Amino acid sequence: MTAVGIDAIEIWTGNLKLDLPGTFAPEKGEDPEKYTKGLGLTASSFPDSYEDIVTMAANAAHRLMERKGLEPEDIGRIDVATESAFDNSKPVSTYVAGCLETVYDGDFHHANKGERKFACIAGTQSLDDAYNWIRAGRNRGRGALVIATDTALYARGDAGEATQGAGAVAMYIAEDPDLVELSAEQGYGSADETDFLKPNQQFPSVDGKRSVQVYLARMREALEDYESVAGDVHPDDIVFAPFHTPFPGMVRKAAMLAYRHITRDTAIEDELAEEIGRQPRPEAFDTDDAYRDALREYMDALKGTARYQEWYDATIDPTLTLSREVGNWYTGSVHVARVSALKTALEAGRDLTGEQLLVGSYGSGAQAEIHAETIQDGWEDEIAALNVDEQLANRYDMSWDDYEEIHDAHNHDMDVDVEEFTTPSEEFVFDGWGRMGERK
Ligand code: CAA
Known part of the structure; x- marks a missing residue:
């Protein structure tokens, strides 16, 4: 069977940066280590006044098309995943196609376009849709453009304000991919939850602590469901495990x-069970407070072991490098984690062809998905072509006043006119309704 997967990927960050320990924490009267050590973040990306989900998506897609020599006729499908959409009828993909059509000779009239919504997991669901479309033979030799784009902003004063971010990830899904092949096997964990909602409102209503528990519960279900179709996962089978990274x-x-589950290591659990007087594995994972306390003790014990730390440093830590610098990109976040791991490996001169990724996606509301990816022999060229370091270094570092101003400007309820902090350079810019997506 011909491999189907991600042929190419591009990242586009918002052009502004908020320094969390340096600018945000002091203003909030908080210890900077809450950010660097607790949440694990040093900065968040923000959109400048001329950027939004459409411009970031179109810029990521344009860069991808240019690099891969793709023309509109090569793309039979455009799906945009977002939880920051501004239009309840017309999908963001049509706005993005409109931008791209201004710079290509051809058009996208032949392409099937849509918009996917299920909080942060929608980017992965769009990959699944593209995979299924190609596998079904409906693609007529064409590939699919999947773009995950979000401005993850929270109301000022909300606890979530610490975990904001903005950026887009564009991916080309095709047969015989250069980057990774997607597994046919997937596992799901899904339940009707109210941990994070935006019912006709711009900023989310979040039960932050509960959202953390729901993430863990659904991810565990998804892993078990995945193993029921793909067989047991073993730590040695996985080179990296990119997870959805809100922080x-x-x-x-x-x-x-995940480590506890895939090692099926009862030794450490037995030790802990003896210490706390019960097995830390009850069924009611997300509702039982006593279990949560036991679990925290378990985690503290596990963290201290050399074998866990070794596995974490090799398999998980490399997936977090970019996220520390950009914050939460919602739908793009797990795809940033994949790039982060591969980029770290490239810089270390590792040969990863044929190795497996275990990818954990999550969306509040809530659903988790686990699938595997096999790294293809074009991965080094694909990752080497990214200019993400340059993009991050070029972001404008905002003062607190700048931050408040730009946050107000992106608040749809406020009529604020803000100057640009950066100068757009050969990119699509938001230039007012009706003229959005002009390239400057
Ligand atoms: N030094 C070291 N660590 C410190 C510290 C210090 N001085 N001060 C605090 N910390 C640690 C805390 O102990 C805590 O770690 P643990 O969770 O391991 O205990 C961590 O830093 C965060 O501190 P708080 O819990 O006090 O932070 P908070 O009350 O401000 O809220 C949050 C954190 C709930 C995640 C909040 O930022 C939030 O609501 N974020 C948005 C929701 C979210 O991202 N949820 C994640 C799951 S849902 C999801 O994944 C979907 C999505 O993208 C939104």
Whole structure:
């Protein structure tokens, strides 16, 4: 069977940067280590006044098309995943196609376009849709453009304000991919949850602590469901495990539970059970407070072991490098984690062809998905072509006043006119309704 997967990937960060320990924490009267050590973040990306989900998506897609020599006729499908959409009818993919059509000779009239919504997992669901479309033979030799784009902003004063971010990830899904092949096997964990909602409102209503528990519970179900179709996962089978990363501290928790599950290591649990007087494995994972306390003790014990730390440093830590610098990109976040791991490996001169990734996606509301990816022999060229370091270094570092101003400007309820902090350079810019997506 011909391999189907991600042929190419591109990242586009918002052009502004908020320094969390240096600018945000002092203003909030908080210890900077809450950010660097607790949440695991040093900075967040923000959109400048001329950027939004459409421009970031179109810029990522344009860069991808240019690099791969793709023309509109090569793309039979455009799906945009976002939880920051501004239009309840017309999908963001049509706006993005409109931008791209201004710079290519051809058009996208032949392409099937849509918009996927299920909080942060929608980017992965769009990959699944593209995979299924190609596998079904409906693609007529064409590939699919999948773009995950979000401005993850929270109301000022909300606890989530610490975990904001903005950026887009564009991916080309095709047969015989250069980057990774997607597994046919997937596992799901899904339940009707109210941990994070945006019912006709711009900023989310979040029960932050509960959202962390729901993430862990659904991810565990998804892993078990995945193993029921793909067989047991063993730690040695996985080179990296990119997870949805709202902030790296979240993944640190998920990694410990995943490790416990895939090692089926009862030794440490038995030790702990003796210490705390019960097995730390009750069924009611997300509702039982006593279990949560036991689990925290378990995690503290596990963290201290050399074999866990070694596995974490090799398999998880490299997935978090970029996220520490950009914050939460919602739908793009797990795809940034994949790039982060591969980029770290490239810089270390490792040969990863044929190795497996175990990818854990999550969306509040809530659903988790686990699938595997096999790294293809074009991965080094694909990752080497990214200019993400340059993009991050070029971001404008905002003062607190700048931050408040730009946050107000992106608040749809406020009519604020803000100057640009950066100068657009050969990119699509938001230039007012009706003229959006102009290239400057
Ligand atoms: N030094 C070291 N560590 C410190 C510290 C210090 N001085 N001060 C605090 N910490 C640690 C805390 O102990 C805590 O770690 P643990 O969770 O391991 O205990 C961590 O830093 C965060 O501190 P708090 O819990 O006090 O932080 P908070 O009350 O401000 O809230 C949050 C954190 C709930 C994640 C909040 O930022 C939030 O609501 N974020 C948005 C929701 C979210 O991202 N949820 C994640 C799961 S849902 C999801 O994944 C979907 C999505 O993308 C939104």
